Amino acid sequence: MTMIILGIESSCDDTAAAVIDGDANVLANVVSGQDAVHARFGGVVPELASRCHLEAITAVVDEALRQAGKTLGDIDLIAATQGPGLIGSLLVGFCYGKALAFSLARPFVGVDHMSGHLLSAFLEPRQPPFPYLALIVSGGTTALFRVDDFSRFSLLGRTRDDAAGEAFDKIARLLDIGYPGGPVVSRYAEQGDPSRFALxxxxxxxxxxxxxxxxxxxxxQLHKQLACRNDASRQAIFDLCASFQQAVVEVLVEKSIRAAQTEALSHLVIGGGVSANSSLRRELLRRCTEASLHLYLPAPAHCTDNAAMIAFAGLQRYVNGDHGSWGDDVFSRSKLGH
Structure with missing residues (x-):
């Protein structure tokens, strides 16, 4: 009989729980977001995020079990995000999962959130062979990894300052166009001319x-110049978003192609919240086709923060013999690639 794994994710502002089986079939994948709570601040407030996790986690886990048609007694393994992320948020999900596992006498493993994104393509019907290149793009991370198997990840490149998703959020805040910033900038960009402004x-x-x-x-600076000239029309903002997005996408795509060719890899996987961006997906598909690379695009629900990828990565740790310890604690920075 195949194993049943409960995954829990609470690294930032999404409280998530998922149930998968040992064959990576997703039986339930539930996410409770906090956008309405943080929108007035234009970004995530850590203390509020932690409190929201405390309020939501039991209901989210119960709903995941209900959707999967399972009870706690059916669970064979519990996996929870151990880091990186906001310490207060991480503690809620990690301690909840650990306590649940202890009370049920079930094994418990902590998962590096990054490994979840790196392996998220295995939740899809079409799965990549090893080794492959992974581009992880999110609000907190922009990085390129070589993935040789379920536990060997080599960091090839990372952001030296802002992550791509963080830059999207900051531009949305600057333009005062809404929260969360990434999806809003992308929507505005779809109505703009990416060639209008040279960035x-x-x-x-x-x-x-x-x-x-x-x-x-x-x-x-360009936005300030437009405002000074009284030229910050709605169309100008659309064009500015399109030009900004095009600059980000171009760098992400070209660096990924270069990394794949440097490492002699023919398979490319993307993950992280920004990888749901439609412009990035289109451009990657076009360039990978030109370069004869095989591209793997997880469903958007598996790109953003979710517990299904945590459950799968946790299963791989457990199968690999890494069963964790009851004394394990959370961490704020990823340990992968160090």
Whole structure:
């Protein structure tokens, strides 16, 4: 009989629980967001996020079990995000999962959130072979990894300042166009002309690292110039968003192609919340086709923070013999690639 795994995710502002089986079939994947709570602040407030997790986690886990048609007695393994993320938020899900496992006398494993994104493609019917290149793009991370198996991840490049998702959020806040910033900027960009404004790309010579702080500053200065000229019309904002998004996408795509070719890898996987961006997906598909690379695009629900990927990554840790310890604690920074 196949194992049944309960996954719990609470690294930032989404309280999530999922149930999968040992064959990576997703039986339930429930996410409770906090956008309405944080919108007035234009970003996540850690203390509020922690309190919201406390209020939601029991109901979210119960709903995941209900949707999966399972009870706690059916669960064979519990996995929870151990880090990276907001410490207060992480503690809620991690301690809840650990206490649940202890009370049920079930094994418990902590999961690096990044490994969940790196392996999220295995939740899909079409799965990549090892080794492959993974581009992880989210609010807190922009990085390229070589993935050799379920537990060996080699960091090839990372952002030196702002993550791509963080840059999207900051631009949305600057333009006062709504929260969360990434989806709003993307919607505005769909109505704009990406060639109207010339914005910089930080190529960093031959490095596979990323940098988006200069692009963010250039966009901010351009917006100030438009405002001074009384030219900050709605169409100008659409065009500015489109130009900004195009600059981010171009760097992400070209660096990914370069990394795949440097590592002699023919399979590319993307993950993280920003990987749900439609412009990024279209451009990656176009460039991968030109470069004869095989692209794997997880469903948007498996790109953003979710517990199904945590359950799968936890299963791989457990099968690999890493059963964790009751004394394990959370961590704020990813340990992968160090």
């Amino acid at each position: 910089p790309r930080a190529w960093l010579d031959d490095s596979l690292d990323f940098s988006f702080s200069g692009l963010k500053t250039a966009t901010q």
